[in-house]
Amino acid sequence: MTDPRLTRLAASLPATVPFVGPETMEREAGEAFRARLGANESVFGPSPKAVAAMEKAAAESWKYGDSLSHDLRHAIAAYHDVDPAHVLVGEGIDGILGNLVRLTVAEGGAVVTSAGAYPTFNYHVTGFGGTLHKVPFRGDHEDPDALVDKAVETGAKLVYISNPDNPMGSWHDGATVAAMLDRLPDTCLLVLDEAYADFAPEEAIPDIAPTDTRVIRTRTFSKAYGLAGARVGYAIGPVDLIAAFDRVRNHFGMTRVSQDGAVAALADRDWLEKVCRDVERSKARMSEIAAGNGLRALPSATNFVAIDCGRDGGFAREVMLALIARGVFVRMPGVSPLDRCIRITCGTDGDMDVLAETLPLALEDAARNVR
Amino acid sequence: MTDPRLTRLAASLPATVPFVGPETMEREAGEAFRARLGANESVFGPSPKAVAAMEKAAAESWKYGDSLSHDLRHAIAAYHDVDPAHVLVGEGIDGILGNLVRLTVAEGGAVVTSAGAYPTFNYHVTGFGGTLHKVPFRGDHEDPDALVDKAVETGAKLVYISNPDNPMGSWHDGATVAAMLDRLPDTCLLVLDEAYADFAPEEAIPDIAPTDTRVIRTRTFSKAYGLAGARVGYAIGPVDLIAAFDRVRNHFGMTRVSQDGAVAALADRDWLEKVCRDVERSKARMSEIAAGNGLRALPSATNFVAIDCGRDGGFAREVMLALIARGVFVRMPGVSPLDRCIRITCGTDGDMDVLAETLPLALEDAARNVR
Structure with a gap:
């Protein structure tokens, strides 16, 4: 009942x-x-150095984590050579996607993704009352042109693409992804999920300025860094959008162990x-x-x-x-x-x-x- | 901007x-x-046994946490002598309150709390577009009668009380809290925040059946268990309401270290x-x-x-x-x-x-x- x-x-x-x-x-x-x-x-x-950092942090778990994830956010910013104001740390990409949908998709709002792409993104869209429009893969790749076409057609607030993609493991070169932006309406945001970027060839990573207001990129410590169970993801995006997450996010939601583990993991190239x-x-x-x-x-x-x-x-x-x-x-x-x-x-x-x-x-x- | x-x-x-x-x-x-x-x-x-469990879990953090928090949920259920279907584990009480508001408060929906009570609850209500109605403390205590009166008057979906309360540290006896339920409209849910219950005298804890559909109670590992930085809270409530959280919660949102730490902490009386x-x-x-x-x-x-x-x-x-x-x-x-x-x-x-x-x-x- x-x-x-x-x-x-x-x-x-x-x-x-x-x-x-x-x-x-x-x-x-x-x-x-x-x-x-x-x-x-x-x-x-995970890196043995990350494990050591987490072991050390365990006894400090009586303290709430740093609500700004300052050290981690600054380390990520330095790694990507962007200003920390462009960086959001969250409870995995899943947590970040949930808040992103909450911020941008009102009930009935259109969202575009590929049929067969990440189910948890769809879960959040449905959960906030959005309407999903799905575009088929083409030749085992997500179809950038069709995604943008559908976003234009539906007036979507968000269009999601993963590159490299899950579940097929395929990828587009960065220029193809970047070219999506030029055809995107002002009212639409590209969600570029780069969870698997650490495994990808360099040419798969688009050259997009962090100030570009048309896109938010997500990365994670769950895959290459081996910290899926620590729930640490991050996003890089325009300052105003990143700042908007502060209006809805669970400010003390990051665990202290995970914050310290991620800092150590990032440093161990x-x-x-x-x-x-x-x-x-x-x-x-x-x-x-x-x-x-x-x-x-x-x-x-x-x-x-x-x-x-x-x-x-x-x-x-x-x-x-x-x-x-x-x-x-x-x-x-x-x-x-x-x-x-x-x-x-x-x-x-x-x-x-x-x-x-x-x-x-x-x-x-x-x-x-x-x- | x-x-x-x-x-x-x-x-x-x-x-x-x-x-x-x-x-x-x-x-x-x-x-x-x-x-x-x-x-x-x-x-x-935290308990040294909890710290040891967390240290041990650190190296296992490459695995996502158990999406059902099965072991922890069952341990909590056994501790409170309730069926596990009445128990929800979440990312601290903060995370649980956010999802509770999301599930029950539509834009413009009325919510009642005490002026000066927990700001993070208010943050979630505002964040989901609810309208807060605040009742003054009386004699440095939250005022159960006035809270219920206001809930009746406003047609509130939720009425919040903490017992013992934050920020004054005062408490009501359990019978006073339980008596609130008898005057509560069917359409209103009592949110009984027992974050500090572990420090309270026994008579402060109301005798309420977990099947009682009028109330959800929240507890935490952040206070007496010394695990604020691990983000583990739980709720006990009616089965249908607890099950509804599965429609919106971040299913893999609990960290593995925190799950194991909380199980060990709960066991160390x-x-x-x-x-x-x-x-x-x-x-x-x-x-x-x-x-x-x-x-x-x-x-x-x-x-x-x-x-x-x-x-x-x-x-x-x-x-x-x-x-x-x-x-x-x-x-x-x-x-x-x-x-x-x-x-x-x-x-x-x-x-x-x-x-x-x-x-x-x-x-x-x-x-x-x-x-």
């Missing part, structure tokens, strides 16, 4: 959640996964480079494993690989479920034709051994279940 | 923030506080008892210090003490500023006549020595500045 005190909007919201977590699946299965390769976490872990090498090795191994099973691994500029299972979404789903049943946590895209793929996060050599062992068996299971 | 893409509501919001953090003040002053007694943190720290003894010793010492300076410490069922400075708000404000200038972080109530007091958090013996040293000097400063 719905609580009678909910607002009309709240009462209308679906009870579905963007993602079921692996712990939930493990509790249901009654056993732990052998390989945790479904949420694009970094199995290579060697670790980031090592992680990127580990990711490349895992991607190469995944391509081999896929090929050895007659499947194709799509090119990826991220820490995961979409593996084309060669048939339709029903078959790929059976492959995914069979891998999960055999203790390998993976996920898959939600819409056709992307859903001919399963999405596997890069892992350790041991994780890849488990994948090499289980994938042929999962393919057999799937072939049996889908005639 | 306001970003032109903000919603009408967002553009109308004030740029003020509920609290300026002590780190911000330290950066402005160019030096660290000698005593940090302004935010009702627990200077006695000895530490909680020790902290409560430390708090009592500090309160006794603060009463002595106040009396030695011709001031009166109000009775407190919390981990802070409101000290009546014996004159008006302007004078108390000068005392507060003089303490801050002398390196003692304290705060004060925001409205008359509560603002004749300054509010000082319980501290270590060393903190109390600093207070004993600086308070007479601050009173001299204030007397000089206010003629």
Whole structure:
């Protein structure tokens, strides 16, 4: 039953959640996964220096975190060579996207994204009563021209693109993304989600001034920095928009441990480079494993690989479920034709051994279940 | 300048923030506080067992936290002897209050609280476009009858009370709070903020069934458990209302370190008892210090003490500023006549020595500045 005190909007919201977590699946299965390769976490872990900083901060957790995340914000600003007034720190990109939607999308307001793109963004748009308009991927890439066209057509407040993208791992060069801005109406903001930028080739990163009022870019410590469980994301955008978050954000919402961990993680460039090498090795191994099973691994500029299972979404789903049943946590895209793929996060050599062992068996299971 | 893409509501919001953090003040002053007694943190720290759990979890921070906070939620449910379906875990009471307001208050919706009560609750109400109706304290207590009267009069969706209360430290017996429910309209929810309940006498805690649909109670790990910087709060309420949070909350918003720290903190009852003894010793010492300076410490069922400075708000404000200038972080109530007091958090013996040293000097400063 719905609580009678909910607002009309709240009462209308679906009870579905963007993602079921692996712990939930493990509790249901009654056993732990052998390989945790479904949420694009970094199995290579955070920098040992970040871990040390977090261990040290634990005993200081009686103090609220710094409401301005001053040290972290300034470190991020220095790293990107922008003024700190352009930088917002938040509780992961998820938290930042929620507040961004809250700030810009009134009930009924139009928002544009790609069909099959980040579900949590859609969750926030729906949650604040916005209307989603979805554009198909084209050739396993998000389609910049179609996104802008749809934004113009619908009078959207926000248009979302991830580059490199999730769930396919593809990317556009930076110039293509930057060119979107020139066709964007003044009343529309580009949300450029660069969660996977740390893994991407340099040419994938657009050269956009932080003062550019047409775009907000999001980054995270959840992927390459290996701190998904610490909930630290940030945005770079125009000063007025960044300042507006102060009107709605949870000012003391960052944990002290996470603030200190992120500062240390950002400073350890060697670790980031090592992680990127580990990711490349895992991607190469995944391509081999896929090929050895007659499947194709799509090119990826991220820490995961979409593996084309060669048939339709029903078959790929059976492959995914069979891998999960055999203790390998993976996920898959939600819409056709992307859903001919399963999405596997890069892992350790041991994780890849488990994948090499289980994938042929999962393919057999799937072939049996889908005639 | 306001970003032109903000919603009408967002553009109308004030740029003020509920609290300026002590780190911000330290950066402005160019030096660290000698005593940090302004935010009702627990200077006695978290349980060493909680610290150990957090240290252990740090290296596991590459994994997202459990989106259901299963272990923590079940531990809280067991502690309160309620079904876990009645328990919501969130990013501090602040985060929970924000989502509660979002779920229940549409633009223009009436909300009732006490003048001078928790500013962050008011911040959320304003932030979602609600209209605040404030009832005065009576005799340094929140006024249950007047709160309910105002809720009836305004058709409020929410009525907020803290028990024990912040900022005065006073409390009502549980029966008085429970009696509010009998006069509450069906369309109104009582928000019973029990952030300080762990310090309160047993008779201050109302006997209310978790199934009671008229009330949601909030608790926190930020006060007695000494984990303000870990951002863990929880609510106990009717199942339908608790479930509704799943429609809007940031599902992976809890950090893994905080989840594990809170589970360990909750289990260490000895530490909680020790902290409560430390708090009592500090309160006794603060009463002595106040009396030695011709001031009166109000009775407190919390981990802070409101000290009546014996004159008006302007004078108390000068005392507060003089303490801050002398390196003692304290705060004060925001409205008359509560603002004749300054509010000082319980501290270590060393903190109390600093207070004993600086308070007479601050009173001299204030007397000089206010003629």
